[in-house]
Amino acid sequence: xxxxxxxxxxxxxxxxxxxxxxxxxxxxxxxxxxxxxxxxxxxxxxxxxxxxxxxxxxxxxxxxxxxxxxxxxxxxxxxxxxxxxxxxxxxxxxxxxxxxxxxxxxxxxxxxxxxxxxxxxxxxxxxxxxxxxxxxxxxxxxxxxxxxxxxxxxxxxxxxxxxxxxxxxxxxxxxxxxxxxxxxxxxxxxxxxxxxxxxxxxxxxxxxxxxxxxxxxxxxxxxxxxxxxxxxxxxxxxxxxxxxxxxxxxxxxxxxxxxxxxxxxxxxxxxxxxxxxxxxxxxxxxxxxxxxxxxxxxxxxxxxxxxxxxx
Ligand SMILES: C[S@@+](CC[C@H](N)C(=O)[O-])C[C@H]1O[C@@H](n2cnc3c(N)ncnc32)[C@H](O)[C@@H]1O
Numbered sequence: 001x002x003x004x005x006x007x008x009x010x011x012x013x014x015x016x017x018x019x020x021x022x023x024x025x026x027x028x029x030x031x032x033x034x035x036x037x038x039x040x041x042x043x044x045x046x047x048x049x050x051x052x053x054x055x056x057x058x059x060x061x062x063x064x065x066x067x068x069x070x071x072x073x074x075x076x077x078x079x080x081x082x083x084x085x086x087x088x089x090x091x092x093x094x095x096x097x098x099x100x101x102x103x104x105x106x107x108x109x110x111x112x113x114x115x116x117x118x119x120x121x122x123x124x125x126x127x128x129x130x131x132x133x134x135x136x137x138x139x140x141x142x143x144x145x146x147x148x149x150x151x152x153x154x155x156x157x158x159x160x161x162x163x164x165x166x167x168x169x170x171x172x173x174x175x176x177x178x179x180x181x182x183x184x185x186x187x188x189x190x191x192x193x194x195x196x197x198x199x200x201x202x203x204x205x206x207x208x209x210x211x212x213x214x215x216x217x218x219x220x221x222x223x224x225x226x227x228x229x230x231x232x233x234x235x236x237x238x239x240x241x242x243x244x245x246x247x248x249x250x251x252x253x254x255x256x257x258x259x260x261x262x263x264x265x266x267x268x269x270x271x272x273x274x275x276x277x278x279x280x281x282x283x284x285x286x287x288x289x290x291x292x293x294x295x296x297x298x299x300x301x302x303x304x305x306x307x308x309x310x311x
Contacts, residue, residue, distance in 0.1 A: 153178030231257025
C-alpha cells in the first residue's frame with residue numbers, strides 16, 4: 001500500500017493531488033492563498049501531440065485565464081515560475097515570456113529573475129542559430145517572499161581562495177556554504193539518453209524544479225503545476241517534503257506521473273542528481289551516477305523530523 005496519501009481532486013489532507021483534466025477545473029477547487037509555489041511549463045502552442053495550435057490572441061487569452069487563477073490561489077509570500085521557450089511560425093520566433101509578461105504585470109506581480117536555462121540538445125536550425133536556451137520567469141506576489149538561498153548554493157570555483165590583504169587577510173573570501181547559482185542555469189534537458197526520459201516529449205528535468213522548490217518553499221508547503229505532464233514537479237516537491245498538486249489533460253501522462261511517484265516511494269526512481277556537474281564523465285569514469293530517489297512520505301513524518309531538526 002502506498003505510504004503517501006494520493007488524491008484525484010483537491011483535498012487538503014492529501015500529500016499529492018493528481019487531477020486528470022483541465023487546469024482551470026482543478027484551480028477552481030483550490031482555496032485562495034493556499035499555494036506557496038506555482039511552477040509550470042505550459043503548452044507552447046507548437047502543435048505538439050497534446051495541443052491544438054491556436055491563433056496567438058486565443059493562446060494568450062487561455063494562458064491569461066490560468067495565470068489569473070494561479071494568482072488567486074497564490075500565498076502572500078509565494079512565487080510563480082513560468083518556464084517557456086519560443087513560439088515558432090514560418091521560421092519566425094516569438095519569445096513566449098515576452099508575449100505573456102503583460103499578464104503578470106497587470107496582476108501586480110514582482111519579477112525577481114528571468115532565469116536562462118541553457119542546455120545542450122535540440123533541433124538543428126539551418127536558417128537561424130540553433131536554440132539552446134529557454135527561460136523561467138520568477139515572480140513573487142509581494143516583497144515578503146520565501147527564498148532559502150543557503151539551501152541551493154553551488155560549490156565555489158575556488159573554495160579555498162583567501163583575502164591576501166586588508167583586515168580579512170587569510171580568511172576565506174567566498175561563502176563556505178557555496179555561491180549563489182546565478183540566473184543562468186546549465187542543466188541537461190530530458191532527451192533520449194537522459195535517465196529520466198519517459199514517453200512525454202518535453203518533460204522537466206527533476207533537478208531544475210528541485211532548485212525552485214527548495215529555495216522558494218518550506219517543508220509541508222503546497223506546490224502547484226497546472227500543466228503537470230508526467231509529474232516532474234510533483235516528484236521534486238515530494239522528495240523534499242512538500243505537498244504537490246497538478247492537473248494534466250492526457251490520461252497516459254497522469255498514469256506515468258502516478259507510476260513515477262510510486263517508484264520514488266519504493267526508492268526505485270532514477271533521477272539525475274542536482275549536484276552532478278554537466279560535463280561529468282559518467283560512472284564508468286569515476287563520475288557521479290544517477291541516483292535512485294526515495295520519497296519519505298507520509299508528510300506527517302516529515303513534519304516530525306522537521307521538529308527534530310530535519311533540514
Ligand atoms: C510542456 S508540457 C509540461 C511537462 C511537465 N513539465 C513534465 O515535466 O512532464 C505541458 C503539458 O500540459 C498539458 N496540458 C495542455 N493543456 C492543458 C490543460 N488545459 N489543462 C491541463 N493540462 C494541459 C499537456 O498535455 C502537456 O503534458
